[in-house]
Amino acid sequence: MTTTTLAVLVPLLPFLGSVAGLLLGRTAPGFARPLAVLPTLAAAVLAALVAVRQGGGKTIEAATELTPTGSVPIDLALRIDGFAALVAVLVGVVATCVQVYSTGYLRDDPRYPSYAALVSLFTSAMLLVVYSGDLMVLLVGWEVMGICSYFLVGHYWETPEARAASLKAFLVTKLGDVPFLFGLFALAVDAGTFQIGGILGAVAVGGIDHPTLIALLLLAGVAGKSAQFPLHTWLPDAMAGPTPVSALIHAATMVAAGIYFVARLLPVFAESAAAMTVLAVMAAVTMVGSALAALAQDDIKRVLAYSTIGQLGYMAGALAVGDRGAAVFHLMAHGAFKALLFLAAGAVIHAAGTNSLSAMSRMSGLTKRIPDAYWTMTVALLALAALPPFAGFFSKEAVLVAAEHTALGERTVAPAGAGWTVLLAGLLTALLTAAYAARLWLLAFRGRGAEAPDHGRQPLAMTTVLWVLTIPSVGFGLTVTYLDDWFDGNALTPTITTAVLGTGLALVGGLMTYATWRALAVRTAAPAPGTVPAHVAHPDAEAGQVEAEALRLPHPADDPADPGRLLLGPLHRHAATGFHLDAVYRRLFVRPVVAAASLVRFLDREVVDTYVRGAATGTNGLGWFVRRAQTGNVQTYLSALLAGSVVLTIAAVVLVNVNAGS
Numbered sequence: 001m002t003t004t005t006l007a008v009l010v011p012l013l014p015f016l017g018s019v020a021g022l023l024l025g026r027t028a029p030g031f032a033r034p035l036a037v038l039p040t041l042a043a044a045v046l047a048a049l050v051a052v053r054q055g056g057g058k059t060i061e062a063a064t065e066l067t068p069t070g071s072v073p074i075d076l077a078l079r080i081d082g083f084a085a086l087v088a089v090l091v092g093v094v095a096t097c098v099q100v101y102s103t104g105y106l107r108d109d110p111r112y113p114s115y116a117a118l119v120s121l122f123t124s125a126m127l128l129v130v131y132s133g134d135l136m137v138l139l140v141g142w143e144v145m146g147i148c149s150y151f152l153v154g155h156y157w158e159t160p161e162a163r164a165a166s167l168k169a170f171l172v173t174k175l176g177d178v179p180f181l182f183g184l185f186a187l188a189v190d191a192g193t194f195q196i197g198g199i200l201g202a203v204a205v206g207g208i209d210h211p212t213l214i215a216l217l218l219l220a221g222v223a224g225k226s227a228q229f230p231l232h233t234w235l236p237d238a239m240a241g242p243t244p245v246s247a248l249i250h251a252a253t254m255v256a257a258g259i260y261f262v263a264r265l266l267p268v269f270a271e272s273a274a275a276m277t278v279l280a281v282m283a284a285v286t287m288v289g290s291a292l293a294a295l296a297q298d299d300i301k302r303v304l305a306y307s308t309i310g311q312l313g314y315m316a317g318a319l320a321v322g323d324r325g326a327a328v329f330h331l332m333a334h335g336a337f338k339a340l341l342f343l344a345a346g347a348v349i350h351a352a353g354t355n356s357l358s359a360m361s362r363m364s365g366l367t368k369r370i371p372d373a374y375w376t377m378t379v380a381l382l383a384l385a386a387l388p389p390f391a392g393f394f395s396k397e398a399v400l401v402a403a404e405h406t407a408l409g410e411r412t413v414a415p416a417g418a419g420w421t422v423l424l425a426g427l428l429t430a431l432l433t434a435a436y437a438a439r440l441w442l443l444a445f446r447g448r449g450a451e452a453p454d455h456g457r458q459p460l461a462m463t464t465v466l467w468v469l470t471i472p473s474v475g476f477g478l479t480v481t482y483l484d485d486w487f488d489g490n491a492l493t494p495t496i497t498t499a500v501l502g503t504g505l506a507l508v509g510g511l512m513t514y515a516t517w518r519a520l521a522v523r524t525a526a527p528a529p530g531t532v533p534a535h536v537a538h539p540d541a542e543a544g545q546v547e548a549e550a551l552r553l554p555h556p557a558d559d560p561a562d563p564g565r566l567l568l569g570p571l572h573r574h575a576a577t578g579f580h581l582d583a584v585y586r587r588l589f590v591r592p593v594v595a596a597a598s599l600v601r602f603l604d605r606e607v608v609d610t611y612v613r614g615a616a617t618g619t620n621g622l623g624w625f626v627r628r629a630q631t632g633n634v635q636t637y638l639s640a641l642l643a644g645s646v647v648l649t650i651a652a653v654v655l656v657n658v659n660a661g662s
Contacts, residue, residue, distance in 0.1 A: 003050055003053045003054065003060055003080075004060065004062045004078060006046050006049055006050050006053075007046075007050050007060070007078055007080055007131055008078070009043070009046055010043050010046050010047050010050065010088060010092070010127050010131065011043070011124045011125075011127035011128045011131060011141075012124070013039040013040075013042050013043045013046070013124075014039050014040050014043050014095070014120040014121070014123045014124040014127065015120070015121065015124035016039060017035045017036065017038070017039030017040065017117075017120045018117045018118070018120035018121040018124060019117075020035050021035040021036060021113055021114075021116055021117030021120060022113075022114065022117045024113075025113025025114055025116075025117060026113065029112075029113055032112060032113035032116055032117075033103050033116070035116070035117075035120075036099045036102070036103070036116035036117070036119065036120060037096065037099045037100055037103065039120060040092065040095050040096045040099050040120060040123055041092075041096045041099075043092050043095075043123070043127065044089065044092025044093050044095070044096045045092075046092075047085075047088040047089045047091070047092040047127075048089050048092070050080065050085055050088065051085035051086060051088070051089050051486075054080055054081075054082065054085045055485065056082040056085075056483070056484075056485025056486040056487075057485065059079060059080065059081040059197075060078065060079075060080040060081075061077070061078065061079050061080075061133060061197055062077065062078045062133075063075040063076065063077035063078070063133060063134070063195065064076050064077075066134075066137070072188045072189070072192065072193060072194055073193070073194070074134060074136045074137070074194055075133075075134045075137075075194070075195055076134065076137060077132065077133030077134040077137065077195055077196075078131050078132070078133050079131070079132070079133030079195075079196050079197060080131060082485060082486030082487060083260070083263060083264070083324070083328050083486070083487075084130050084131055084264075085486065086328070086332060086483070086486050087130050087256070087260055087328065087331065087332070088127055088130045088131060090252050090331075090332050090335045090336075091123065091126050091127055091130060091252045091253060091256075092123075092127070093252075094247070094248065094251045094252035094335055094336075094339045094469075095119070095120075095122075095123040095126075095248060095252060095253075097247075097339060097343070097465045097468060097469055098119060098244045098245075098247055098248045098339070098343075099116065099119060099120075100461050100464070100465050101244050101247075101343050101346075101461060101462050101465045102115070102116065102119070102242075102244045103459075103461050104458065104459030104460070104461035104462040105242070105243065105244055105346060105459075105462060106242065106244075107459065111155065115152070115155055115242070118148050118151050118152055119148075119152070119244075119245070119248065121144065121148055122144075122145060122148040122149070122152065122248065122253055122254075123248075123253065124141075124144075125140075125141040125142075125144035125145045125148065125253075126141065126145060126252065126253040126254070126256075126257060127141075128140065128141030128144075129141040129142055129145070129257050129260065129261075130260065132196075133195055133196050133197060134194045134195050134196070135184050135187070135188065135194045135195075135196065135199075136184075136194050138261070139181070139184065141257075142177075142221075142225070142257060142261075143177070145253060145254050145257060146170060146173050146174065146177070146225075146254075147170075149166075149169055149170070149173075149238070149249060149254055150166050150167075150169060150170040151166070152241055152242070152245040152249075153165050153166040153169050153238045153240060153241035153245065153249075154166030154167075154240075154241070155241055155242050155245065156240065156241070156242070159240065161237075161240040162240040162241065164237070164240075165234075165237040165238050165239070165240040165241070166238075166240075166241075168233075168234050168237050168238075169234040169235075169237070169238050172224060172231055172233065172234040173224045173225055173231075173234065174224075175224060175231065176220045176221045176222070176223055176224020176225065176231050177221050177224060177225075178220075179217045179218075179220035179221065180217065180218055180220055180221020180222070180224075181221075182217050183214050183215075183216075183217030183218040183220075183221065184218070186210060186213065186214050186217065187199060187208070187214045187218070187268065190202070190207065190208045190209050190210060190214070191203075191207060191208065192207075196264060196265065199265065199268065200265075200267055200268075203267045203268055203271060204267070208268065208271055211268065211269075211271035211272040211275070212272040212274050212275055214268065215268060215269045215271070215272045215275030216272075216274075216275055216278065218261075218262075218265070218268075218269075219262075219269075219275065219278065219279060219282070221258070222258035222259075222261060222262055222316075223258070223282065224258075225254065225255065225257050225258035225261075226255045226256070226257070226258030226259050226312050226315075226316070227255050227286075227308070227309050227312060228258070228282050228283070228286050228309075228312065228313065228316055229282055229285045229286040229289060230581065232286060232290070232309050233578060233581050233582055233585065235250075235255070235305050235308065235309055236293075236297075236302045236305040236306060236309075236578065238305070239299065239301035239302055239304075239305050243301065243342055243343065243345060243346030243349065244342075244343065244346065246301060246304070246305070246342045247338070247339045247342035247343050247346075248339075250304070250305070250308040250338050250339075250342060251334070251335040251336070251338045251339035251342070252335050252339065255308060255312055256331055256335065258312075259312060259315045259316065259319070259327060259328075259331055260328070260331065262279075262316070262319045262324075262327075263319060263324040263327055263328055266319060266322065266324045269319070270322055270413050270414070273414070273415050276320055276321075276322070276413075276414040276415065276418050277320075277414075277415055277417065277418050279316060279319060279320040279418075280317065280320035280321070280414070280417075280418035280419075280421045280422050281421060282316065282320075283313045283314070283316035283317035283319075283320050283421075283422060283425070284313070284317065284421045284422060284424075284425035285313075285425075286309060286310065286312065286313035286316065287310050287313035287314060287317065287425045287426065287428075287429040288425050288428055288429055288432070289579060290306045290307070290309035290310040290313065291306070291307075291310045291428075291429045291432035291433055291436065292432060292568065292571065292575045292579075293306045293575045293576075293578050293579065294306035294307050294310065294432075294433075294436040295432060295435055295436040295439065295564045295567065295568055295575065296564050296565075296568055296571075296572050296573075296575035296576040297357075297576065298356050298357050298358050298562075298576075299355045299356065299357070300345050300348065300349065300355055300356075300357055300360070300440065300444065301342070301345060301349075301355055303357070303436060303440050304338070304341050304342055304345060306436075307338070307341075307384060307433070307436070307437075308334075308338060310429055310432075310433060311330070311334045311338070311384075313425075313429070314330055314396060314399045314426060314429070315327045315330050315331055315334075315399070317399060317403060317422035317425070317426060318330065318398070318399040318402050318403075318422075320414060320418050320421075320422055321402050321403050321405075321406035321411065321413070321414045321418055321419050321422055322402075322406065322411060322413025322414045323398075323399075323402035323411070323413075325398070325487035326395075326398035326399045326401070326402045327399070328487065329394075329395045329398050329480060329487060330395035330396060330398065330399055332395070332476065333383070333391040333392055333394070333395035333472075333473075333476050333477060334392070334395065336383075336391060336469055336472035336473045336476060337379075337380040337383035337384055337390075337391060337392060337469075337472075337473040338380075338384075339469055340376055340377070340379070340380040340466060340469040340470060340473050341377060341380045341381070341384065343462070343465060343466055343469070344373040344376050344377035344380065344466055345377070346462070347370050347372070347373035347458050347462060347463075347466070348360070348366065348370060348373055348377070348444055350370075350458065351366055351369045351370045351373070351452055352366060352444075352452055353452075357439075357440065357443040357444060357562075358443070358562065360443055360444045360447050360452075361442075361443040361444075361446075361447045361448070361449075361561055361562070362447055362448070362449040362450070363447045363449055363450060363451070363452040364447055364448055364449055364450070364451060364452065365451045365452050366444065366445055366447065366452045367445050369452050370458065372458070372463040372466055372467070373458070373463075373466060374445055376466040376467060376469070376470050377441075377444075378441065378445075379470050379473055379474060380469075380470075380473055381437045381438075381440065381441050382437075383473045383474070384433060384437050385433055385434040385437045385438070385506050385509075385510060386430060386433065386434070386502060386503070386506050387434075387503065387506055387507075388499075388503065389474070389477065389478060390473065390474055390477065391472060391473055391474065391475070391476040391477040392473075392477070393477060393494075393502075393503070394476075394477030394478075394480055394494065395477060395480075396426075396430065396502060397494030397495075397498050397499055397502055398494070399422075399426060400423060400426050400427070400430075400494075400498040400501075400502055401494060401495050401498050403419050403420075403422040403423035403426060404419070404423055404495070404497065404498055405419070406418060406419025406422075407419030407420040407423050426502075427501055427502065427505055428505075430502045430505045430506050430509070431505040431506065431508055431509040432509060433506070433509070434505070434506035434507070434508075434509030434510040434513075435509035435510065435512060435513045435564075435567065436513075436564070437510070438509070438510040438513040438514055438517075439513050439517070439562075439563055439564050442513070442514065442517045442563070443561075443562070446517075448521070512567070513563050513564075513567065516563035516566050516567055517561070517563040520561045520562075520563060520566065521561060
């Protein structure tokens with residue numbers, strides 16, 4: 001079987017599994033789990049085989065005309081280079097882990113068949129984006145992911161949080177997709193093709209006439225999909241969905257699509273220094289702002305959500321300095337440890353019966369209840385904090401090295417100012433990342449107070465997946481020297497300067513948080529023995545139901561033992577709300593739209609409907625008058641005819657006299 005055929009099967013298998021799952025989910029629910037896991041697993045295996053055959057060498061391309069358009073053709077095209085081969089493996093592996101984990105996490109959920117089918121469709125759409133060689137076909141996968149995210153984030157539709165979050169995610173990403181679509185059309189008009197290979201060829205010969213306009217339009221869609229400032233606000237709210245969905249969205253699909261898209265078309269963006277500068281500033285604000293917000297969140301999943309936004313900022317920063325190898329390297333490493341973080345967080349939520357870190361800090365014994373989640377989450381947090389020898393250290397250092405080379409003028413793809421912006425923001429974010437990672441670990445696993453509720457051991461499917469994802473979280477960075485061919489031949493090894501600075505700042509951030517936590521622990525009295533935790537779910541409740549219940553619980557507004565509150569000081573209340581961006585958007589966009597809708601409703605009801613009702617009332621009145629005149633009496637009719645004739649005669653005589661006198 002040829003490599004091209006195998007590549008076609010990679011997105012096709014999860015799609016067929018999704019269709020079969022939707023058709024058989026109600027009539028034969030026993031097939032839901034095999035149809036969810038096996039096609040996705042087969043796609044992951046085939047993606048690995050395609051990567052081995054591609055070997056980081058020559059790009060594999062194939063195309064056939066999909067439909068005649070009369071102008072720029074649309075082709076069903078494949079384009080598999082080293083980046084595509086590796087990212088497809090990441091998507092397949094993470095999606096398989098999520099599907100296996102979900103069989104235990106949502107084992108008693110009556111909506112599991114539709115959930116699993118949507119996850120498979122989500123996976124298929126992302127794989128289509130990864131392998132597609134035509135921008136219009138890529139757009140299909142891009143939009144299908146948006147639709148799937150709407151349904152998956154709103155899985156717990158009984159809760160108002162889930163309903164609002166799903167709608168917000170859909171609308172915000174669509175807001176970015178509108179200029180994105182215009183950017184695709186403008187790019188195709190300039191290049192004369194939608195095929196990525198043809199576009200890159202046109203860029204090489206200077207065939208793009210409006211690079212700045214095109215790049216900025218495309219960046220709007222990327223900002224929405226990959227949750228970059230200022231269109232990042234949907235991602236923290238999307239935590240209202242099931243934890244496995246959060247892992248899939250944050251690690252391998254949806255948010256990764258925007259970064260991957262820019263990496264594929266980086267020469268287009270590099271044609272415009274203004275676009276690269278905008279991307280650098282956007283990445284810097286995203287990195288620092290999200291790290292500050294993560295340090296102030298109480299919901300464990302929102303901490304991880306803001307963490308994802310910050311790590312996506314690192315990837316966007318690497319692209320802003322013209323190094324797509326570093327961006328995709330960090331995308332791969334981040335996909336492994338972020339999937340692990342979310343899936344381990346699901347086990348923590350199940351054991352604690354709450355999403356609240358403040359509530360967890362008042363519990364003891366969580367580490368004994370969930371040893372697998374404790375150890376694997378510790379590894380993932382160390383990778384997130386970018387401490388050696390974990391994967392996050394190598395990938396984050398690759399980004400900092402690329403920024404350093406651009407700042408010092410050793411790389412000329414982007415302006416030096418963009419390099420300095422990304423480098424300084426990346427170093428500050430390294431300190432803040434370690435700080436909020438340490439805070440999460442201390443509050444979740446070093447709590448004091450009553451024993452955590454015992455919900456029993458997690459299913460083997462859940463714990464096994466955690467250990468599987470631990471392997472790349474630890475070892476992926478160590479093996480990257482063997483994958484240079486897949487990353488454009490770049491040497492993705494850290495330099496002494498960035499390694500010392502990055503690791504030193506990470507250690508400072510972690511130790512600073514620990515010292516603050518210790519000081520607060522001494523000053524704050526522990527809860528009295530026997531104190532009931534903030535929330536104790538039923539011992540037999542399954543994980544997904546515990547999470548759905550936890551969404552309805554108010555989180556403690558003030559935790560005196562929270563080190564983040566002391567570290568941020570007066571900035572804490574602003575960071576906890578995401579620096580009030582949602583409030584700003586409500587004032588600037590939501591309220592005017594609601595007011596306009598109210599005006600339209602008023603005009604429709606009071607003006608348009610008034611005319612409609614008046615027409616109906618007039619017709620009814622005329623009908624009543626005519627009906628009253630129809631008596632059936634011949635003498636009445638003759639009398640009326642005679643009276644009418646007399647009236648007409650008098651009117652005629654009067655008019656004749658008036659005309660004669662004038």
